[in-house]
Amino acid sequence: MSTQPLQFVPGSEFKRRAAEVVANPFLRKSFRGAMDFLMAKRAAQFPDPELLERQRTLAEHIRRYSLSRLPQLLEQLEANLVKNGVKVHWAETPDEANAIILGICREHGAELMVKGKSMVSEEVELNHAMEQNGIEALESDMGEYIVQLAGEKPSHIIxxxxxxxxxxIAKLFEEKVPGVSYTEDVDALIQVGRDVLRKKFMDADIGLSGVNFAVAETGTLCLVENEGNGRMCTTVPDVHIAITGIEKVVEKLEHVVPLYGLLTRSATGQAITTYFNVITGPRRNGEKDGPKEMHLVLVDNGRTQAFADEQLRQTLQCIRCGACMNHCPVYTRIGGHAYGTTYPGPIGEIISPHMMGLAATHVLPGASTLCGACGEVCPVKIPIPDLLIRLREEATHDAKPGHAPLVGQGAGKSTFASLAYKGFAFLYSRPALYRTFAWAATRFRFLTPSNQAGWTVTRTPLKPAAKSLRELLAERRK
Amino acid sequence: MSARDKILGKLRAAQARPLPNPDDAVVAHYASLPRTAQDQLAQEFAEKITAWHAEVHTVPRGQWVDKLKDIVAEKGIRTLLYPPAKAHGKALEASGVAGLKPYDRPIDEWKQELFEGVDAAITGTRGAIAETGTLIVWPDADEPRLMSLVPPIHIALVDADTIVPTLYDAITAQGWSQGLPTNALLITGPSKTADIQQTLAYGAHGPKELIVLLLTGEASQ
Known part of the structure; x- marks a missing residue:
């Protein structure tokens, strides 16, 4: 698997970055405010908890069923897409995905690609790969456009x-967009983006998009959006390239309906988005618009590793609504950039290890209080806390006999921690030794060091009580 | 070995346990939900899509062209893109609405004009969804995809008799899986974004205004 050095932040850096955001009241307020807003909007969409539970159970059923037949559904999807005139490509790694897309661009002598929102394109660092080869890759989702203009990465998937x-943003537009003066009026700012990007839609050689749901039975790609930039990217340029993870496929259009309803309500608290774009092939004979050529790139990038294990496979049920991050007390405090991965928050903590390996990501499953909010709001019932615990174990232990090791298995092992646990087990399984230790620890408690390595970084030092529980009980019995 | 074979090989090697098909559960779920009565559908649709910032005008079937003339005048629409081969396109041609512009040749020949010189477009719909206030737009060779996207104002004709309660009803009753166009669309309000500080702004990339002419047998409101 090829890791992406551009956006990878080492484990130690995660803690430093998190600490930076926690110390920044400005960012803290931004995230707190936004997450409170999104949580309230979601809650308003689900007034009946019993109905919500039925909807989640159904959505989980559909996702689990789809994954149980994933190889068959992918083949069916491919066959039907080909029948509809779509070229289908497969990529195991980000490098392969980029090479495929670059090849298509070269074939058409492309200079400008306009992009609809696609997290998979972020995952494979497509923009970087295109620009290295002299092709301008321009984000057209307003949020993505702003982030790209600022030379940053998205801090939230939605x-x-x-x-x-x-x-x-006003300052950014004033500095980076020619002829624009400073304004804090949101409508005016959006108009600036609209004007700039409309010209680009007209001129672009290639339109790139993600996929929310791929329907195997009909060979159809469904895209969910509010702005219309996704429709522009998939309709105006002569060539449309869609890129998606292999897990996005479902069997039938009817299976999409419950998932779509939960996706928008869970993500932004909307009953529906402005556009639901259902694409079944390129321009047909006699049609006056639409792309003349259409491609789909199916990306693995570690998903097959998650798929190989029945428990970890549940990670792939995800429909990318972002509700887990909106409700995560850790995400709310540290924001999306601290994670250093394409997908932040709880879903990022459980999917990134498969994409980037545990060597690069072993601290991430620890970035959780295990409060359980992520699992409770997940519309497809991914047991995120269980998967976090599982990955913590995989990060600090060798693979169990009979199990293939994950990429980076055991990368988070620490000699100090394993010695401490061994010592603990030794002491607590020998009653005589334990009693002697307890007697000494209570009598010599004044000797406890005030610096207790990792523990005292954010906590007060541990100190044994003056008397052990056994002693206190013995006194009471007198 | 190709990437395709490697990926499919790894997936097959996992030997995922087969799980029961969700078809019956999907049918049962939608059957269990309360349904809007047939005679309430048009009202529910109009209320919902209005809440999504669309403008709704209920007009008797035979009089929509007159209403359209009012709208063209009121909004100052100078160029109105229309589908000349459709029945509603022919009705417009016969009516003498000013500024009519037919979408009668491939986009490649007039892309810039479409982007910069058209104020509004009028399209039909295949139906609408009451629950969410949503248009079902079904573009084809005669009524192309970009009509409902590029011009700043989109005017849509919805026949009240074609409104269904839910998206699930639309997909099953209209048999979508048996024949999809290159680009079926659900449209719920004008284009919008909340990407700047969660502040809602309309007209992000698509139409800034969505106007629905809801055609009924009743007298105009």
């Missing part, structure tokens, strides 16, 4: 520019 205030 609302990429959630970390930015309108004042910052």
């Amino acid at each position: 609302m990429p520019a959630i970390h930015k205030t309108k004042q910052q």
Whole structure:
């Protein structure tokens, strides 16, 4: 698997970055405010908890069923897409995905690609790969456009520019967009983006999009959006390239309906988005618009590793609504950038290890209080806390006999921690030794060091009580 | 070995346990939900899509062209894109609405004009969804995809008799899986974004205004 050095932040850096955001009241307020807003909007969409539970059970059923037949559904999808005139490509790694897309661009002598929102394209660092080869890859989702203009990465999978205030965006537009003066009026700012991007839609050689749901039975790609930039990218340029993870496929159009209803309600608290774009092939004979050529790139990038294990496979049920991050007390405090991965928050903590390996990501499953909110709000019932615990174990232990090791298995092992646990087990399984230890620890408690390595970084030192529980009980019995 | 074979090989090697098909559960779920009565559908649709910032005008079937003339005048629409081969396109041609512009040749020949010189477009719909206030737009060779996207104002004709309660009803009753166009669309309000500080703004990339002419047998409101 090829890791992406551009956006990878080592484990130690995660803690430093998190600490930076926690110390920044400005960012703290941005994220707190945005998450409170999104949580309230979601809650308003689900007034009946019993109905919500039925909807989640159904959505989980559909996702689990789809995954149980994943190889067959992918083949069916491919056959039907080909029948509809779509070229289908497969990529195991980000490098392969980029090479495929670059090849298509070269074939058409492309200079400009306009992009609809696609997290998979972020995952494979497509923009970087295109620009290295002299092709301009322009984000057209307003949030993504802002983030790209600022030379940053999205901090949230649904609302990429959630970390930015309108004042910052006003300043950014004034500096980076020719002929634009400073304004904090949101309508005016959106109009600036609209004007710039409309010209680009007209001129672009290639339109790139993600996929929310791929329907095997009909060979159809469904895209969910509010802005219309996704429709522009998939309709105006002569060539449309869609890129998606292999897990996005479902069997039938009827299976999409419950998932779509939960996706928008869970993500932004909307009953439906402005556009639901159902694409079944390129321009047909006699049609007056639409792309003349259409491609789908199916990306693995570690998904087959998650798929290989029945428990970890549940990670792939995800429909990318972002509700887990909106409800995560850790995400709310540290924001999306601290994670250093394409997908932040709880879903990022359980999917990134498969994409980037545990060597690069072993601290991430630890970035959780295990409060359980992520699992409770997940519309497809991914047991995120269980998967976090599982990955913590995989990060600090060798693979169990009979199990293939994950990439980076055991990368988080620490000699100190394993010695401490061994010592603990030794002491607590020998009653005589334990009693002697307890007697000494209570009598010599004044000797406890005040610096207790990792523990005292954010906590007061541990100190044994003056008397052990056994002693206290013995006294009471007197 | 190709990437395709490697990926499919790994997936097959996992030997995922087969799980029961969800078809019956999907049918049972939608059957269990309360349904809007047939005579309430048009009202529910109009209320919902209005809440999504669309403008709804209920007009008797035979009089929509007159209403359209009012709208063209009121909004100052100078160029109105229309589908000349459709029945509603022919009705417009016969009516003498000013500024009519037919979508009668491939986009490749007039892309810039479409982007910069058209104020509004009028399209039909295949139906609408009451629950969410949603248009079902079914573009084809005569009524192309970009009509409902590029011009700043989109005017849509919805026959009240074609409104269904839910998206699930639309997909099953209209048999979508048996024949999809290159680009079926659900449209719920004008284009919008909340990407700047969660502040809602309309007209992000698509139409800034969505106007629905809801055609009924009743007298105009």
